[in-house]
Amino acid sequence: MNMVTYIHRNPQKHGFVDDFRDWPYSSYDAILLEKPTRVQRIVVLEWFGGLDNFLVEHQQAPNEVLITHLIGNDI
Numbered sequence: 001m002n003m004v005t006y007i008h009r010n011p012q013k014h015g016f017v018d019d020f021r022d023w024p025y026s027s028y029d030a031i032l033l034e035k036p037t038r039v040q041r042i043v044v045l046e047w048f049g050g051l052d053n054f055l056v057e058h059q060q061a062p063n064e065v066l067i068t069h070l071i072g073n074d075i
Contacts, residue, residue: 001047003070005062010074013061020058028058 008028012020021028030037031044031054048054064071 001057002062002064002066004044004047005057006064006067006071008058009061 008023008026009020011017011023011026017023020026027037027039030039031041032051045051045054048057064074
């Protein structure tokens with residue numbers, strides 16, 4: 001969950017957009033919308049415990065300490 005949230009919020013963190021939901025290259029919308037996609041929407045939503053929790057988790061920055069081994073020192 002932390003890694004998915006980190007990836008979605010990363011363009012905002014680095015100042016490419018004011019709101020990560022506006023980043024056109026994100027899988028965020030593919031997970032929210034019920035359009036055909038190659039993203040495994042059901043699997044991702046299961047990681048979060050459903051759509052509602054997916055939305056809640058994206059309202060705050062992820063705990064990067066938990067994924068430091070994956071992202072390194074991303075300043």
